[in-house]
Amino acid sequence: MELVDKIIKGERAAIAKAITLVESSKDTDQQISRELISELIKKPGKSIRVGFSGPPGVGKSTFIESFGSYLVSQNYKLGILAIDPSSQITGGSILGDKTRMVEISKNPNTFIRSTPSRGTLGGISMGTREASIILDAAGYDFIFIETVGVGQSEIVASNLVDIFTLIVGPGSGDELQGIKKGITEYADIFIVNKNDGELKMEASKTAADYKSALSYYKKLDELEKQVLLVSAIEQTGMEEVIKTINQIIDQNKLKGIFDKRRADQLEYWIEEEVKNIIASDITKRLTSKGNIPKYSEKVMKNEMSMYEAVETITKDTLKQ
Amino acid sequence: MTNKSNNGFNTWQKSFEKETKKNFSDAKSETDEGIDIKPVYTKDDLENFSFVENNSLPGQWPYTRGPKASMYTNRPWTIRQYAGFSTAEESNEFYKKNLESGQKGLSVAFDLPTHRGYDSDDDLVMGDVGKAGVAIDTVEDMKILFNNIPLDQMSVSMTMNGAVLPVLASFIVAGEEQGVDKSLLSGTIQNDILKEFMVRNTYIYPPEPSMKIVADIIEFTSKEMPKFNSISISGYHMQEAGADNVLELAYTLADGMEYVRAAMSKGLDVDDFAPRLSFFFAIGTDFFMEIAKLRAARTLWAKIMKNFGAENERSLILRTHCQTSGVSLTEKDPYNNIIRTSYEALSAILGGTQSLHTNSFDEAIALPTDESARIARNTQLILQNETGVTKTVDPLAGSYFVENLTEELSKKAWDIITEIEELGGMTKAVKAGIPKLKIEESATKKQAKVDSGSRVVVGVNKYKNPKEPSVDVRVIDNNRVRDDQIKKIQVIKKSRDTKAVEKALTNLTNAAKDETNLLIPCIEAIKLRATVGEVSKALEQVYGRHFAKSLSVSGVYGKHFEGDEEFMKVESKIKEFENVNGRRPRVLVVKMGQDGHDRGAKIVATSFADMGFDVDMGPLFQSPKDVAKDAIENDVHAIGVSTLAAGHKTLVPELMKGLKEIDPKSKIIVFVGGIIPEQDYEFLYENNVSAIFGPGSNIIESAEKVIDLISDNLSKE
Ligand code: B12
C-alpha cells in the first residue's frame, strides 16, 4: 500500500488521511482501514503511549502544551490525539484544543489531531486506538491521548495506553471518597495541576490527600503510585513528570508488566470488537424479523408474560 | 396614584387597545437587554427609583444630568476623530488637515504590530505594518507624528493598552524634545487592559503583570502629569464585540472598580487619581437606550466612588468619550451609514458626552478616505452649529420614558456588578473567561436576529439597493510602509549608543522583577532610542507572553432557528454528506496575523457547529504556516479565513503556499470572510480562494454555499 510507505516516511498529509480513514463510519473506508492497520501492525515503531484524563477544565490541554514543549525541546517527536468533549448531541462540534496548544502546534516535531467524541464509549472516539497505531508507525516517540474523565471513559482510555495519568485540580482531594478503590487500578500517575499562585497551598494539600489515600489502597505486589505536583501555566514540575514516566516504563518493561499490559489490552479490544460485531449483527436480525413488536403485542394482550416473550425472541434470534 | 385609579389613563388604554387590537399588558417590546419597553410612560413611571433622583441638577449629585453645570451651553463637546494609518509622516499630514477643518482634539490609532509590542521588522507582523493604524517603532516616529502640532496646546488621546509603557514613554519623550514638559501634556492614554482580554485582544502579558502596569501608569501620571487622563475605561469595544448595553455598562464600571483598587493598592489616596479616570462608551442604534446608558453610567459611578471613600467631588464624576457604533454600519448600501451615524451622534449628545468620534460611511470597507472622514466630521459640526442641541443642558431630563429607562438600566447593571464583586472582581472573572463568553452569547443572538430577519437592517436583509454604489477606498501599501519603517529602524540602530541601550533594557528587565514603577526605566530606554519592540521584549523576559484560552458558546444560534426551513435544509445536507463521506464536513476557522477581530470568527464557528459542521477553531495570531499545519493534520475539508484588519493580500497567498509545501496535492479549499474591499476580490480568486463572504453575509446562506463547495470539490477527486 502506497499509504503505508508514506506513513512510515512520516508524511503529515498521509498520516492525517489515514486517521480520517480509521475514524470514518463508511463501510468502504473501514475496509481499507483494516487493511492499512494490518500492514502497519507489522512495522511497529517504538512509541510510548501516555493517556491524560481528568475532569473538564482541570488543565489537561494546558498541561500537554507545557509538558509537550518540554519534550520537544528535548528532541522527542510527539503525537497528540485530543478527544474533544465539546460535541453536541444534535449538531456538530467546536474543536478548540488548538487554542490551548498554541506553542507545540507550531513545532515541526508534533502532530496534533482533535477528534469530536460524539459521546461514544464514554468519551473515546471510534478509531483512537487505530490512530495511535498510525502515529506509532510514523515514528513518534510519545503518543499522548487526551480524554475527559467522566465515568466509564477512564477504563476505556486506560486500555489504549502504556501509562495512564489522571490530572486533578487543587481541592479535588475531597472527592477521593467517591472514587476510592477503582482509581488505583487504572491510573499510574496522579498529577495535581495548578500548583501556582494562590492555589499552591491547596495543591500541596491535595497531593498529600492523594498520597495517603493511595498508600491505603495499595496492593502488596504493586508499584507505589506516583503523585506529582505541577503548574501547567508556570511550566514547573515537568522534569519530574518525564522522569517518573521513564521510570515506570523501565520498571514495567523489566518486570514484564509492559508487555503483559499490551497483551491484556489486545484481549480487551478483541473482546470489544467481537461484542460489537455480534451486537450489531443481533440488532440487524432483531429488526429484520420484527419479533419484538409482534411479541410485545401479545404481552399487551396478556396472551403471554414478558419473560416468556423475552425467552422466545432470544431463542428465535440466536438460532440460524 | 396608580394607573387603575386614573380615569384619563383608562381611557387612553381603551383607545390604545382598540387601535392596536392588542391587550395593553401584551403590548411590550423586549430590548436586547431584556428590558420591556411599554408603549407609553406616565408620571407614575418616575416613582420608586433607587438610583435616579428626580429633582437633581446638572453638575450635582448623582450627576445623572451631566458632569458640569453648564455643559454644551458654555463649550460644546470636543470633536475627536480616531485616526491613524501607514507611516507617522502620512498620519501627521492627515491630522493637520483635520485640525484645519474644525476638528478639536487628536486621537491616535496605532497599527497592530505597535499594539502588540512588535517592531515593523518582525517576521510575525509581515502583513500588518501600517495597515490598520500608524506604525510607531521609536520615539523618532512619535516626534514625526506630532510634527508642527504643539503638544502643550493639543489634547491627544492614544488608544494603547498592550504596549502602553513604551508608547506613553515615547509620547513623553517626544513632548520633552519638542520643549514641552510632561506636566503640560494633556490628553488620555487608554491603558485599559481588562477589556483587551475580554474583547479587543491587543494584550501582551498575562493579566496580573498587566494590571501592575496599569497601576504604574496611574501612579506616574497622577504625580507627574496633572492634565493627563491616566486611563480610559472602555465599554466601547464590548458593545462593538456584541455586548448589549447592560453588559457594556456593568462590565465597564466593574473594570473601573478594579483599576481603582489596583491604584489604591499602590498606596495612592483615591482622590489623588480618581479625578483623572475617564471613560469611553459606544453609541449604537437604540436611540433612547444609549442616552439612558450615559445617564446611568454617571449615576452609578458616583455611587461606586462614594463607596470607595472619595471625598473630592471630581472623583465622583464620570467624564466620557463616545464613539458611534462601527458595527451598526454596513458594507451594503453604504451611504445609509451617514444617516445611522447622525442618529447615533445625536444620541451621544443628548446623553451628555464630553467628546465624540463619528464613524465614516466606508467603515465596513476600509479605513476612511479624506472625503469620507470629512463627512463624518461634518456630522458633528452640523449638530454643533445648525441644530440648536447645545442650547440647553440635558434636554430629556424629566422625560417619563428616559428617566425610567435610566433607572432600569442602572438596576440591571448594578445586579451584574454586585455579582462580579461577589465572585472576587473583574480580573478574576476575566481570567475565567466568563464576561467574554457572555458577550459572545449576546453577539450570537444579535446575528441570529439579523439572519432570521426578525431584526431589520436596511439595505442588508430588507430594502436592498438594486444598484449598489461603488465607493473609493483608502489603499495602504503595507510593503512600502514596512520597508520605510525598517529603513528608519536601521538608521536609528546604527546611530544610537548600543551599549547604553542594552544597559537600559537590562535595567528595565530587572525592574520588572520587583515593585519599581516601570514607566521610569521605560522612559530612559526610549530616550536612548530603544524600540517599542525591544522594550516590550525586555518585559516579556520576566512576564512571558499571554495566550488566551478561548471558550465557545454553543446552541445559541441554532436555538433561534428551531423549525426554520433554511436552517433545516443545511442540517439535512450535512447529514447526507455524513452518510456519503463517513464523517461530517470539517472546517477550520482561523485568524491570522495580528488581527484581533474575533467576533465574526466566533459567531461563524458556533453557528456552523449548530448546523452540524465539525469546526476546528484556531487560536488568535496564527501564522499562515501554522494554519497550514493544523489544517492538514486535522484533514479538514476547508479553511475559513476571517480577516478584518486588511492583512488578507499578504496572508492568504502565504497560506496557499504553506498548504502546498506540506502537501503538494492538498485538496483543502479556502474561503475568506470579513472586510474585503471589492477591489481585492479578483486578487483573492486568482489565488484560488473558493468564496468570499463579506460583512452582512447571512450565515445560513454562507454555510450552504460552503457545504456545496466542499461536496463539489470532493466529487472532483
Ligand atoms: C467590531 C469591530 C471592532 C471591535 C472588535 C471586537 C472583536 N472582538 O471582534 C473592536 C472595537 C475591539 C475593534 C478594534 C479595532 N478595529 Co475594528 N472594527 C469592528 C467593526 C466595526 C465590525 C466588525 C464586526 O465584528 N462585525 C460583525 C461580524 C459578525 O461581522 P464580520 O466579522 O464581518 O463577519 C461576517 C462576514 O464578514 C462573514 N465572515 C467573517 N469571517 C468569516 C469566516 C467564515 C469562515 C465565514 C464563512 C464567513 C465569515 O460572516 C460574518 C457574518 O455575517 C469593523 C467595521 C465593520 N463595520 O465591519 C471595524 C474594523 C474591522 N476595525 C478596524 C480597525 C482598524 C480596528 C483597530 C485595528 C483600530 C486600531 N488601530 O486600534 C482595532 C484593533 C483590533 C484588533 N485587535 O485587531 C478597521 C480595519 C480597517 C481595514 N480592514 O482596512 C475596520 C474595518 C473599521 C474601519 N473602517 O476603520 N474593532
Ligand SMILES: Nc1nc2c(ncn2[C@@H]2O[C@H](COP(=O)(O)OP(=O)(O)OP(=O)(O)O)[C@@H](O)[C@H]2O)c(=O)[nH]1
Ligand atoms: N492557575 C492555573 N491555571 C491553569 C493551569 N493549567 C490550566 N489552567 C487553567 O485552567 C483552565 C482550563 O484549562 P484547559 O487546559 O483547557 O483544561 P482541559 O482540562 O483541557 O479542559 P477540557 O479539555 O475542556 O476538559 C484554563 O483557564 C487554564 O488557563 C495551571 O497550571 N495553573
Ligand SMILES: [Mg+2]
Ligand atoms: Mg482540553
